[in-house]
Amino acid sequence: xxxxxxxxxxxxxxxxxxxxxxxxxxxxxxxxxxxxxxxxxxxxxxxxxxxxxxxxxxxxxxxxxxxxxxxxxxxxxxxxxxxxxxxxxxxxxxxxxxxxxxxxxxxxxxxxxxxxxxxxxxxxxxxxxxxxxxxxxxxxxxxxxxxxxxxxxxxxxxxxxxxxxxxxxxxxxxxxxxxxxxxxxxxxxxxxxxxxxxxxxxxxxxxxxxxxxxxxxxxxxxxxxxxxxxxxxxxxxxxxxxxxxxxxxxxxxxxxxxxx
Amino acid sequence: xxxxxxxxxxxxxxxxxxxxxxxxxxxxxxxxxxxxxxxxxxxxxxxxxxxxxxxxxxxxxxxxxxxxxxxxxxxxxxxxxxxxxxxxxxxxxxxxxxxxxxxxxxxxxxxxxxxxxxxxxxxxxxxxxxxxxxxxxxxxxxxxxxxxxxxxxxxxxxxxxxxxxxxxxxxxxxxxxxxxxxxxxxxxxxxxxxxxxxxxxxxxxxxxxxxxxxxxxxxxxxxxxxxxxxxxxxxxxxxxxxxxxxxxxxxxxxxxxxxxxxxxxxxxxxxxxxxxxxxxxxxxxxxxxxxxxxxxxxxxxxxxxxxxxxxxxxxxxxxxxxxxxxxxxxxxxxxxxxxxxxxxxxxxxxxxxxxxxxxxxxxxxxxxxxxxxxxxxxxxxxxxxxxxxxxxxxxxxxxxxxxxxx
Numbered sequence: 001x002x003x004x005x006x007x008x009x010x011x012x013x014x015x016x017x018x019x020x021x022x023x024x025x026x027x028x029x030x031x032x033x034x035x036x037x038x039x040x041x042x043x044x045x046x047x048x049x050x051x052x053x054x055x056x057x058x059x060x061x062x063x064x065x066x067x068x069x070x071x072x073x074x075x076x077x078x079x080x081x082x083x084x085x086x087x088x089x090x091x092x093x094x095x096x097x098x099x100x101x102x103x104x105x106x107x108x109x110x111x112x113x114x115x116x117x118x119x120x121x122x123x124x125x126x127x128x129x130x131x132x133x134x135x136x137x138x139x140x141x142x143x144x145x146x147x148x149x150x151x152x153x154x155x156x157x158x159x160x161x162x163x164x165x166x167x168x169x170x171x172x173x174x175x176x177x178x179x180x181x182x183x184x185x186x187x188x189x190x191x192x193x194x195x196x197x198x199x200x201x202x203x204x205x206x207x208x209x210x211x212x213x214x215x216x217x218x219x220x221x222x223x224x225x226x227x228x229x230x231x232x233x234x235x236x237x238x239x240x241x242x243x244x245x246x247x248x249x250x251x252x253x254x255x256x257x258x259x260x
Numbered sequence: 261x262x263x264x265x266x267x268x269x270x271x272x273x274x275x276x277x278x279x280x281x282x283x284x285x286x287x288x289x290x291x292x293x294x295x296x297x298x299x300x301x302x303x304x305x306x307x308x309x310x311x312x313x314x315x316x317x318x319x320x321x322x323x324x325x326x327x328x329x330x331x332x333x334x335x336x337x338x339x340x341x342x343x344x345x346x347x348x349x350x351x352x353x354x355x356x357x358x359x360x361x362x363x364x365x366x367x368x369x370x371x372x373x374x375x376x377x378x379x380x381x382x383x384x385x386x387x388x389x390x391x392x393x394x395x396x397x398x399x400x401x402x403x404x405x406x407x408x409x410x411x412x413x414x415x416x417x418x419x420x421x422x423x424x425x426x427x428x429x430x431x432x433x434x435x436x437x438x439x440x441x442x443x444x445x446x447x448x449x450x451x452x453x454x455x456x457x458x459x460x461x462x463x464x465x466x467x468x469x470x471x472x473x474x475x476x477x478x479x480x481x482x483x484x485x486x487x488x489x490x491x492x493x494x495x496x497x498x499x500x501x502x503x504x505x506x507x508x509x510x511x512x513x514x515x516x517x518x519x520x521x522x523x524x525x526x527x528x529x530x531x532x533x534x535x536x537x538x539x540x541x542x543x544x545x546x547x548x549x550x551x552x553x554x555x556x557x558x559x560x561x562x563x564x565x566x567x568x569x570x571x572x573x574x575x576x577x578x579x580x581x582x583x584x585x586x587x588x589x590x591x592x593x594x595x596x597x598x599x600x601x602x603x604x605x606x607x608x609x610x611x612x613x614x615x616x617x618x619x620x621x622x623x624x625x626x627x628x629x630x631x632x633x634x635x636x637x638x639x640x641x642x643x644x645x646x647x648x649x650x651x652x653x654x655x656x657x658x659x660x661x662x663x664x665x666x
Contacts, residue, residue: 064519064524105401106400109384109399114336114643117334192421195403
């Protein structure tokens with residue numbers, strides 16, 4: 001133990017330096033692209049294969065996930081899908097990932113990064129499902145415009161979104177209803193959706209390849225909870241591609257990464 | 261004698277096969293020669309993607325050296341079992357078998373690694389030493405119609421199906437016996453992040469904070485989150501807060517990422533503060549001057565808050581006094597971020613990952629009085645955990661984050 005290899009340096013405690021901290025924090029935030037709270041997201045066409053590259057322009061370092069957001073991961077050999085459970089009861093204070101493995105059983109993962117690492121997924125992409133499930137883009141625009149009360153449809157900014165949300169805007173209290181809609185998503189509902197698959201296995205999984213189990217779970221969950229059919233081509237199986245190419249499934253700007 | 265020799269060899273072979281079937285699979289042999297350490301109290305294990313490193317630091321000094329390293333696949337909070345001279349490494353998946361999980365044990369005398377699979381249940385979280393084994397969280401969701409064995413159902417486990425029937429969903433906790441080298445028990449609760457002291461398991465358990473007396477099988481609910489649509493009681497624990505148990509008390513630090521409202525703000529809390537759970541309510545103890553807190557430790561009536569800008573705040577729980585230290589000068593170059601912090605009696609061990617994922621990670625030691633710091637040491641690791649004889653992987657707040665340039 002006497003032949004230690006490293007040298008020792010010394011440093012002294014410093015006095016509290018709030019200004020320095022603020023400067024450093026600002027520099028870090030600016031340098032890293034900033035951390036934003038859900039606003040300014042715009043849709044990226046999920047069929048556009050340059051989607052990941054196009055998101056480089058966004059100043060997002062990280063995304064704050066919501067219930068039901070979809071995570072798509074892939075490497076050179078296989079791909080996989082999971083869903084986000086962002087309820088505050090998550091075990092480790094950060095959202096959980098719920099997915100089905102190649103045996104078709106549902107799992108809940110506390111650690112997103114470890115989940116991706118264990119699967120050796122090189123590429124990670126985030127998607128959300130538009131109205132009527134997650135019309136949060138509209139809701140956030142209303143909030144940005146300082147119009148977070150019941151109507152929320154009066155500002156010019158929001159008007160541009162009314163093409164998608166016209167009917168719902170006219171009904172009022174949209175944000176509240178959308179919030180309630182998102183709250184339908186929970187682990188219990190996912191489990192029940194998978195149970196329906198299990199009880200009708202011949203219908204859902206007849207001869208289905210292992211790598212469709214995760215996307216079939218997502219398809220079934222959205223049908224079970226929101227009565228939305230995310231299978232874009234209506235084929236026998238629901239592949240990850242089918243979900244990503246659905247017209248209401250949108251890429252989350254900034255929620256793309258590539259591991260070396 | 262000549263005729264008997266093959267039979268004897270065959271018998272030995274059969275015995276070995278049987279022994280392996282009973283006790284697990286000796287899947288890899290990575291003999292590196294016997295690994296020895298001087299004082300267990302000064303050892304620490306740094307593990308993460310694909311590697312496990314064993315180090316020892318000089319008594320009362322920050323100088324350290326690597327004793328051994330082993331290849332592994334995504335180990336979870338590997339730690340040194342000093343008395344048995346082995347490293348315990350739970351794992352959640354294997355490259356060729358992503359459904360597999362279990363416990364791997366590396367014998368430091370021989371370098372042989374044996375694996376004890378749990379098949380498809382999956383393993384996650386930080387192991388908790390309990391009696392002659394470890395408690396481990398799993399990933400496989402299960403439905404239960406009745407209350408768990410300890411008589412408490414956390415709010416995050418309660419559901420009602422379309423027919424109005426109440427039920428609960430949980431991921432079980434399993435017990436691996438380190439003497440028998442097998443999984444021997446399964447508990448129908450999701451313990452979550454927990455600390456075991458004096459037979460009481462203090463746990464953050466799916467929206468609740470509980471004190472579970474394992475001997476008497478009683479549960480005291482210290483805090484319970486409201487239901488998602490409970491407008492009368494909207495104050496929930498924030499997402500992305502840092503938390504730690506110290507002597508059974510729950511402490512929480514909020515940073516710029518913390519939120520508990522649908523639109524990502526804070527309701528009922530102020531950002532950048534230190535909070536304590538007191539009699540069912542969360543009470544603010546102090547403001548902190550930084551919004552980039554990234555790691556929290558609790559040791560002997562003190563909280564240590566580490567920031568992304570490589571500052572440390574020492575907060576005395578009793579006197580409420582605060583000291584600050586700056587060790588950013590030790591991180592000379594590169595975009596490093598703190599991934600994990602461990603501690604021995606004399607040092608903090610700080611592991612840092614690089615935002616450029618093709619760059620090496622680093623580990624360095626800082627004395628507990630913040631007067632000495634070692635040179636950084638390069639590691640071929642990501643998603644790092646640090647364990648010592650005092651604490652198995654204190655990391656609890658690593659979680660869902662996506663960086664553009666990993």
